[in-house]
Amino acid sequence: xxxxxxxxxxxxxxxxxxxxxxxxxxxxxxxxxxxxxxxxxxxxxxxxxxxxxxxxxxxxxxxxxxxxxxxxxxxxxxxxxxxxxxxxxxxxxxxxxxxxxxxxxxxxxxxxxxxxxxxxxxxxxxxxxxxxxxxxxxxxxxxxxxxxxxxxxxxxxxxxxxxxxxxxxxxxxxxxxxxxxxxxxxxxxxxxxxxxxxxxxxxxxxxxxxxxxxxxxxxxxxxxxxxxxxxxxxxxxxxxxxxxxxxxxxxxxxxxxxxxxxxxxxxxxxxxxxxxxxxxxxxxxxxxxxxxxxxxxxxxxxxxxxxxxxxxxxxxxxxxxxxxxxxxxx
Numbered sequence: 625x626x627x628x629x630x631x632x633x634x635x636x637x638x639x640x641x642x643x644x645x646x647x648x649x650x651x652x653x654x655x656x657x658x659x660x661x662x663x664x665x666x667x668x669x670x671x672x673x674x675x676x677x678x679x680x681x682x683x684x685x686x687x688x689x690x691x692x693x694x695x696x697x698x699x700x701x702x703x704x705x706x707x708x709x710x711x712x713x714x715x716x717x718x719x720x721x722x723x724x725x726x727x728x729x730x731x732x733x734x735x736x737x738x739x740x741x742x743x744x745x746x747x748x749x750x751x752x753x754x755x756x757x758x759x760x761x762x763x764x765x766x767x768x769x770x771x772x773x774x775x776x777x778x779x780x781x782x783x784x785x786x787x788x789x790x791x792x793x794x795x796x797x798x799x800x801x802x803x804x805x806x807x808x809x810x811x812x813x814x815x816x817x818x819x820x821x822x823x824x825x826x827x828x829x830x831x832x833x834x835x836x837x838x839x840x841x842x843x844x845x846x847x848x849x850x851x852x853x854x855x856x857x858x859x860x861x862x863x864x865x866x867x868x869x870x871x872x873x874x875x876x877x878x879x880x881x882x883x884x885x886x887x888x889x890x891x892x893x894x895x896x897x898x899x900x901x902x903x904x905x906x907x908x909x910x911x912x913x914x915x916x917x918x919x920x921x922x923x924x925x926x927x928x929x930x931x932x933x934x935x936x937x938x939x940x941x942x943x944x945x946x947x948x949x950x951x952x953x954x
Contacts, residue, residue: 657692658902664696666724670710670732672703675791675822676841676920680754680884681727683916687907694903703821706735706792708744715747719889722896725751725904729884730939731795737943738794738952745940748887750932751901754908755917756883756925759800759860760842760868764830765853772858772874775837776808783810789829790839793819794952796882797826797839799943800860802950803878804871813951830854841882842866843920866921883925883939885932901928 665688669681678701685697702710707728718724726748736742763769769778778786783805790797798817805812818835820826823844830838831853838845838854842865848854858871860880871878888900907913908926917924927935946952 658906659899660692661688661694661899661903662723663694664698664723665694666698666700666718666721668700668702668710668714668718668724668726670702670704670707670714670726670728671792672822672825673701674824675844676757676882676922677707677727677729677731677884678822679843679916679920680922681725683913683920684725684727684754684886684904684907686916687910687913688903690912691907691910693907704792705739706795706819707732708735708739708741711736711744711748715744715889719747720891721889722892724889725900726887727884728887730882730943731791731797733936733939734796734799734943734947735792735794737940737947738798742940742944745936747890749890749892749897750936751886751888751897751928752904752908753883753885753925753927753932753935754904755922756881757841757843757920757922758865758881759797759839760845760849760866761800761804761857761860761871762830762838762840762845762849762854763836763857764833765855767836767855769836769857770855772871772876775804775857776876778836779805779808779810783814784816786837787816787818787835788837788839789818789820789826789835791819791823791826792821793817794943794947795819796880798952799946799950800839800878800880801837802946802952803880804876806950807876807878815950815952817952827854841921842868843922846921884922 667681669678671677702713714726788801802812823840826838826840829835856868859865859868
């Protein structure tokens, strides 16, 4: 059991505010292509097809091919438990493979914390954080929950009767659902959270009225929102995004961002890890990658080295703290 020091959480919020400008700053483009990685590279995506990790992994692979860094990418989707299944399989099968990468992010960090397995993240080495984005809270178009105020009332009145769909247990969607319950002054321990392996599954659960509320990235909800099949209650950013008002501006001070990163095997020599990182940075400056960011409504959030390691430590501590404070259950 960890002790929930409030000062640690507040320090993280100040740290995020201080570094926001850095996250939005484009990283310098490399003048010349780095060394080719070989004819074939494997990218393991620890989630089902169609979600944010899948979009990120395939966009990165496409950029690597288009920039001549490799000839072929093998994509391997291994979904389950917020990335824990994929992480375990990756470590077992590709921990020493010099031609493999693993996609991950805040969802995996949260799932590991929820299952008290945070130490397992040390089985891989982080190369670069790639993107950050925000969450959208949505309901079916005919839902009686018309806005965040109505959502807060529904949570206070009968939280156990309100099924909320999102990504895997312990992930950023789950933590955000808990934050909303806490902001609504409901008992977060009664949260009825329905985890799904991918954003498309969350969307389908909403459209088929299997749940009352859904939480996912804007890219997963975009088409249904534009088609008038869903109503967005708000976005988890500080201010409006995607033409959607923030939950914070509508009276629910619940702000949270998602991020995605790329890892490789812990046992790789430093030289090979450096080659992979150089290739990822070069690919991330290609037009195809930049277009994918626009299409997926994500923002570049490049970070490597010591700064990334410190960031991961903060995120892990925060996930552990949030799991404790919100009494999240797997």
